[in-house]
Amino acid sequence: MRIALLGGTGDIGEGLALRWALHTQHDIVIGSRDPDAAHDAADGYTETVADHGRERKLTGFENAMAADRADVIVLCVPPYHVADTIDSVADKLDDSDVLVTPAAGIKRDDGGFQSHAPSAGSVTALVADAAPDDVPVVGAFHNLAAGRLADLDAELGIDTLVVADDDSAKRRVIALAEDIDGLRALDAGGIGVAAEIESLTPLLLNVAQNNEGLRDLGVRFR
Amino acid sequence: MRIALLGGTGDIGEGLALRWALHTQHDIVIGSRDPDAAHDAADGYTETVADHGRERKLTGFENAMAADRADVIVLCVPPYHVADTIDSVADKLDDSDVLVTPAAGIKRDDGGFQSHAPSAGSVTALVADAAPDDVPVVGAFHNLAAGRLADLDAELGIDTLVVADDDSAKRRVIALAEDIDGLRALDAGGIGVAAEIESLTPLLLNVAQNNEGLRDLGVRFR
Numbered sequence: 518m519r520i521a522l523l524g525g526t527g528d529i530g531e532g533l534a535l536r537w538a539l540h541t542q543h544d545i546v547i548g549s550r551d552p553d554a555a556h557d558a559a560d561g562y563t564e565t566v567a568d569h570g571r572e573r574k575l576t577g578f579e580n581a582m583a584a585d586r587a588d589v590i591v592l593c594v595p596p597y598h599v600a601d602t603i604d605s606v607a608d609k610l611d612d613s614d615v616l617v618t619p620a621a622g623i624k625r626d627d628g629g630f631q632s633h634a635p636s637a638g639s640v641t642a643l644v645a646d647a648a649p650d651d652v653p654v655v656g657a658f659h660n661l662a663a664g665r666l667a668d669l670d671a672e673l674g675i676d677t678l679v680v681a682d683d684d685s686a687k688r689r690v691i692a693l694a695e696d697i698d699g700l701r702a703l704d705a706g707g708i709g710v711a712a713e714i715e716s717l718t719p720l721l722l723n724v725a726q727n728n729e730g731l732r733d734l735g736v737r738f739r
Numbered sequence: 740m741r742i743a744l745l746g747g748t749g750d751i752g753e754g755l756a757l758r759w760a761l762h763t764q765h766d767i768v769i770g771s772r773d774p775d776a777a778h779d780a781a782d783g784y785t786e787t788v789a790d791h792g793r794e795r796k797l798t799g800f801e802n803a804m805a806a807d808r809a810d811v812i813v814l815c816v817p818p819y820h821v822a823d824t825i826d827s828v829a830d831k832l833d834d835s836d837v838l839v840t841p842a843a844g845i846k847r848d849d850g851g852f853q854s855h856a857p858s859a860g861s862v863t864a865l866v867a868d869a870a871p872d873d874v875p876v877v878g879a880f881h882n883l884a885a886g887r888l889a890d891l892d893a894e895l896g897i898d899t900l901v902v903a904d905d906d907s908a909k910r911r912v913i914a915l916a917e918d919i920d921g922l923r924a925l926d927a928g929g930i931g932v933a934a935e936i937e938s939l940t941p942l943l944l945n946v947a948q949n950n951e952g953l954r955d956l957g958v959r960f961r
Contacts, residue, residue: 712853
């Protein structure tokens with residue numbers, strides 16, 4: 518499987534790239550608006566993975582080229598860049614691809630972090646609206662602390678929740694998630710319930726902020 | 740400490756009553772609109788706890804009498820009964836009491852369970868609006884599966900998230916939660932972020948519904 522991480526120079530992209538590169542045989546392609554930044558990030562991740570004993574060659578391209586080469590495309594961009602990122606790669610996508618969104622809308626005020634969903638109801642629904650009609654959309658990887666994911670010495674032992682309306686695309690992403698050591702993927706239903714998953718992201722930030730010794734939090738359902 | 744569970748004949752009330760009666764010295768008072776129902780439930784819980792080797796006497800009263808006798812009052816009623824239940828006990832509450840709300844607004848459609856917050860933003864905020872001004876309000880115990888809580892042979896090993904604007908009331912409820920074996924209480928911030936906690940309840944239902952072998956789910960932050 519070839520996986521493109523669009524906006525893969527950012528922190529969640531880094532974490533997913535490193536984990537997939539270290540634990541799987543999947544080809545990992547880093548995308549960015551800036552091809553040089555993508556190239557540099559890919560080289561850096563290649564080095565980090567080599568430091569952990571595995572020779573893998575990650576590659577970097579401008580987002581559209583990265584998407585063109587991949588079977589699964591993960592939108593590692595903030596919610597306000599989701600729509601324009603999809604626009605910039607739309608003609609490279611078709612019904613054999615899967616578009617994955619890990620983003621959650623968050624606002625912060627004096628009370629803490631709060632969910633700030635787009636008018637579509639959730640970022641996942643926004644992605645589904647913006648994606649070409651024949652391209653299946655999956656929400657996943659929302660609730661993984663990027664710092665912990667990128668620290669290859671950190672054990673995970675946590676869950677990710679996966680939502681999609683297309684069962685085959687959902688199963689593909691669940692399998693990719695479970696390829697990462699210590700990550701369990703749970704089916705949370707369809708895109709209509711994505712808001713509840715995206716709400717967990719600000720909650721994790723609030724819990725980490727208010728309790729000593731809890732940083733880079735994840736969650737396990739039990 | 741004396742704890743009143745208003746609407747304590749229902750499933751979450753049963754679970755909290757049994758756990759506190761079995762694991763602590765706190766006096767547990769069951770409240771109901773119907774005093775006979777409260778009395779019967781208290782007798783039943785007393786018997787269940789005795790079956791687990793502990794002689795405790797739980798008592799049952801009409802909600803206002805139960806509230807009058809207690810230091811901590813837990814509103815174990817559905818969201819649409821929160822306001823009228825508070826009205827019915829308001830003159831028994833004062834600033835030495837703590838009012839606790841475990842309720843979450845949930846709706847269900849074809850897509851699954853979804854958060855359905857009242858116009859106040861969360862059930863916790865609704866309770867804070869409805870409570871007398873001097874009575875501190877704490878949100879807690881939202882994400883505990885009632886069936887698992889009431890099964891005294893079931894291990895918990897899960898977390899509950901606690902929100903309040905009054906720190907002293909919050910600490911009191913965190914301590915009460917941690918008196919229950921296997922339950923860890925985490926400070927999730929103020930009432931302004933309660934919606935994110937209440938959203939976790941429908942999420943747990945969706946995850947349980949979509950994954951084999953996961954029933955009566957709770958959550959652990961890690």
